[in-house]
Amino acid sequence: MVKPARPDLVVPPKLAPGDRVAIVSPSWAGPGVFPAVHDLGLQRLREIYSHEPFDVPTTRKVGATAQERAADVMSAFTDPEIKAVMASIGGDDQITVLKHLDPAVLRANPKPYFGYSDNTNLLMYIWNLGIVGYHGGSTMVHLGRPGAMHPVTEQSLRTALFESGEVVLAPSPDFTDEHGDWADVASLDREPNMRPGTPWRWGGHAVSVTGPTWGGCLEIVDWHLRAGRWLLAPEAYAGCVLMLETSEEMPSPIFVHRALVGMGERGLLEQFSAVVWGRPKAWDSINRQTPEERDAFTEEQFNTVDRVLDIYHPGVPRVFGLDIGHTDPQLIIPYGGQITVDRIREQVQVTY
Known part of the structure; x- marks a missing residue:
């Protein structure tokens, strides 16, 4: 069919x-x-x-x-x-x-x-x-969110709900991947522990590309690679910008590698004009990594993605570390909306 x-x-x-x-x-x-x-x-x-x-x-x-x-x-x-x-x-x-x-x-x-x-x-x-x-x-x-909504999230959601036009994204001044105990209602009054923000990491050819986003949570995309029922032909994604992030399950580098190789062997990775990768959640209540361990986890994940992209789509523009997933704050990104990944100016612009 x-x-x-x-x-x-x-x-x-x-x-x-x-x-x-x-x-x-x-x-x-x-x-x-x-x-x-x-x-x-x-x-x-x-x-x-x-x-x-x-x-x-x-x-x-x-x-x-x-x-x-x-x-x-x-x-x-x-x-x-x-x-x-x-x-x-x-x-x-x-x-x-x-x-x-x-x-x-x-x-x-x-x-x-x-x-x-x-x-x-x-x-x-x-x-x-x-x-x-x-x-x-x-x-x-x-x-x-305990305490109050993060101002970056609050403004991003406001833009998505009410506004149209182009917005240039920026790294958040702070972030966290820790969360409280929802069973403790009193904890809802306490702001989460935040860490200083980090710059985005860039790679690939120095070009600017624009296309509709597609992707989401890598673990769910992997489900669809296995089921195949709701995926279109690889050519349907030509020119799209691949947007991916990982969940609180903190998938291993081996999982990330295999999921992306699956996309590569399906002929999917080569279709995308750019890749936007979210900051991974590297702490969970059952895996309380130190800040140093979290930094190493993040670096290893980004390096894994780089290695697979260099095999299946060498030179594709890519940017890592955006707050688009399971970390706090969260940028709300149109799924299917236009996004520009400008490797020349190291800028990401979203059309809402």
């Missing part, structure tokens, strides 16, 4: 203050386990962005079936009173939801969808339908 070419990607309408936003849990129903964290995220959507967020039936329903979660996604997209859909959090089985969605109905009702991590599944799915989504945003992580 010949798979379709890349669709014409369309940016859904921007939001206005007072708009209703459906909060869905297409993966893990984290709000049902840690409601205080989710409620804090909802509160900030109301107070900072003047939206009217609300839960769908499965947002807090732990153990909801894939069919139930898919039905709520469909309902959120088709309800004319809802202007955007945002994931509460990620998880590890959203790929099982996709087969229960109706692509024709979603294509006819495009809306901004916000999420990352396991939500790479839905972002990839609606990308195939020609709908630009937003990689980033969740009520339980960056909106529900």
Whole structure:
């Protein structure tokens, strides 16, 4: 069967203050386990962005079936009173939801969808339908951040929600990959421990390229390399900018190597005009690496990516270390929107 070419990607309408936003849990129903964290995220959507967020039936329903979660996604997209859909959090089985969605109905009702991590599944799915989504945003992580939202995240989400036009990205002055204990409600008042920001790392030919983004969380992209069901033909990604980051599972260099080699052998890596790689999360509550160990983990991951790119796409412009994934703060990036990677000026520009 010949798979379709890349669709014409369309940016859904921007939001206005007072708009209703459906909060869905297409993966893990984290709000049902840690409601205080989710409620804090909802509160900030109301107070900072003047939206009217609300839960769908499965947002807090732990153990909801894939069919139930898919039905709520469909309902959120088709309800004319809802202007955007945002994931509460990620998880590890959203790929099982996709087969229960109706692509024709979603294509006819495009809306901004916000999420990352396991939500790479839905972002990839609606990308195939020609709908630009937003990689980033969740009520339980960056909106529900202890203490306050990071100002970089707050402004980036505001831009994605309300604004159009071009924005030049910049490294954050600080960051963290540590997180508190959600079971300890008192911890929601305490700001996380931050580290000084780091400059981005550049490589590849000194050229400037522009194209639509595609990618997401590497572990989820790897799922799709195995399943093959929701990937288009390699040529459909020609000229796109590959945007990848890794999760709190902290995949080993061997995993990163094998996933990228899989993309290379499929003929995917050679299609992309540039690569944007996120700062990896290098600390977790069950793997509390020291700052020095985290720096070494990050460097080894970047070196691994470099080695594979040099085999399958030598010279492709690349930039490492953007805050586009599981670290804090988080830049919200249009998934399928235009991004310019300028190796000459060492600048990244995003069109919202």
